[in-house]
Amino acid sequence: MRIDVVTIFPSYLAPLREALLGRAIDRGLIEVAVHDLRDWTHDVHQAVDDSPYGGGPGMVMKPQVWGEALDSVIGPVIDSPARLVVPTPAGRPFTQQLAHEWTSAERLVFACGRYEGIDQRVVDHYAQRMPVDEVSIGDYVLVGGEVAVLVMVEAVVRLLPGVLGNPRSAAEDSFSDGLLEGPAYTRPEVWRDLPVPPVLRSGDHAAVDRWRRDRALERTARLRPDLLAALPPDALDEADRAV
Numbered sequence: 001m002r003i004d005v006v007t008i009f010p011s012y013l014a015p016l017r018e019a020l021l022g023r024a025i026d027r028g029l030i031e032v033a034v035h036d037l038r039d040w041t042h043d044v045h046q047a048v049d050d051s052p053y054g055g056g057p058g059m060v061m062k063p064q065v066w067g068e069a070l071d072s073v074i075g076p077v078i079d080s081p082a083r084l085v086v087p088t089p090a091g092r093p094f095t096q097q098l099a100h101e102w103t104s105a106e107r108l109v110f111a112c113g114r115y116e117g118i119d120q121r122v123v124d125h126y127a128q129r130m131p132v133d134e135v136s137i138g139d140y141v142l143v144g145g146e147v148a149v150l151v152m153v154e155a156v157v158r159l160l161p162g163v164l165g166n167p168r169s170a171a172e173d174s175f176s177d178g179l180l181e182g183p184a185y186t187r188p189e190v191w192r193d194l195p196v197p198p199v200l201r202s203g204d205h206a207a208v209d210r211w212r213r214d215r216a217l218e219r220t221a222r223l224r225p226d227l228l229a230a231l232p233p234d235a236l237d238e239a240d241r242a243v
């Protein structure tokens with residue numbers, strides 16, 4: 001998978017080259033290129049924004065600059081199918097399911113908006129020739145899309161074959177069965193007078209699996225009743241309902 005990011009703050013994307021993601025790059029599992037939007041300005045001030053039509057606070061990012069940048073980065077769409085992703089509070093929710101969908105993309109191009117966002121015509125123009133997703137990572141407002149890109153790239157890349165040491169962990173993610181992950185424990189057996197739940201040391205794998213599912217159901221009911229409500233009817237068996 002090739003990932004391109006266009007931003008006015010390329011250094012914000014430096015973490016993509018660290019740790020797990022950095023190793024995925026070194027191993028050729030992904031290619032990552034970060035581009036400075038200002039490279040496609042032609043004026044001495046390297047202006048990337050302007051006042052909003054219709055008035056209102058803040059500034060809007062100029063379509064011309066974005067058009068030149070994205071034409072250059074995306075190239076002729078025919079020979080390298082790419083998805084364009086635009087992080088924005090006004091987007092569809094980014095979910096584990098969407099992360100999985102994107103793992104089959106040959107290319108992901110991320111456009112990092114700042115100020116009040118990017119002129120809508122940029123999304124409208126590219127949506128005529130490729131899949132464009134306006135995506136939110138949560139109901140809050142950041143200063144720019146860069147941090148959202150770090151979140152989404154990490155969520156997608158960790159799902160690619162070979163990236164995670166233990167493929168089971170991606171498959172058994174929180175949300176993979178529609179529930180929140182239950183509590184996890186490791187040594188010591190007692191820590192600050194707090195013991196590890198005995199069932200986890202019983203060696204009875206059926207009991208451990210049952211206990212873990214019960215804890216996941218309880219946690220989901222407490223913190224995310226919406227996830228429970230969204231489960232397909234056959235997702236919960238008799239024992240589940242008793243929790």
Ligand SMILES: O=C(OCc1ccccc1)c1cn[nH]c1
Pocket residue numbers: 087088089113114115116117118135136137138139140141142143144145146148
């Ligand atoms: O703030 C965000 O993106 C940056 C952004 C983009 C466009 C205009 C303002 C801010 C964001 C919040 N949840 N998901 C994304």
